[in-house]
Amino acid sequence: MSEVDIRTLLEATLFGAGRSLSVDELAESMQTTPQDIVTNLEALQHTMKRRPGGALQLTDVSGRWVMEVKPKLANHIPSSFRTEIP
Numbered sequence: 204m205s206e207v208d209i210r211t212l213l214e215a216t217l218f219g220a221g222r223s224l225s226v227d228e229l230a231e232s233m234q235t236t237p238q239d240i241v242t243n244l245e246a247l248q249h250t251m252k253r254r255p256g257g258a259l260q261l262t263d264v265s266g267r268w269v270m271e272v273k274p275k276l277a278n279h280i281p282s283s284f285r286t287e288i289p
Contacts, residue, residue: 209233210247213240214270218259223267244268 212233217224226244230237248261260273272280 209235209239209243210250213243213247214251214261217261217268217270220270223264223269225267229268 213229216229216232226237226240229244230240233240244261244263248263251257251259251261258272258276259270262269262271
């Protein structure tokens with residue numbers, strides 16, 4: 204298998220986790236530096252903001268990163284399918 208881009212891996216990890224993750228957790232699990240994680244999270248965040256019609260956003264909340272539904276769409280999701288992300 205070819206090497207997976209770290210941004211793609213970060214996106215998949217945060218989506219799959221369904222919860223916020225710290226930079227240190229991500230760096231340890233991906234065997235890289237926290238600075239490398241932050242750089243790539245910020246780049247991914249920028250890319251996601253530019254996606255036309257995208258439903259998800261990447262948010263930094265006090266050093267913990269989370270993949271979440273954009274606020275303008277959140278109320279349109281049936282309540283039985285909403286999750287609470289700490």
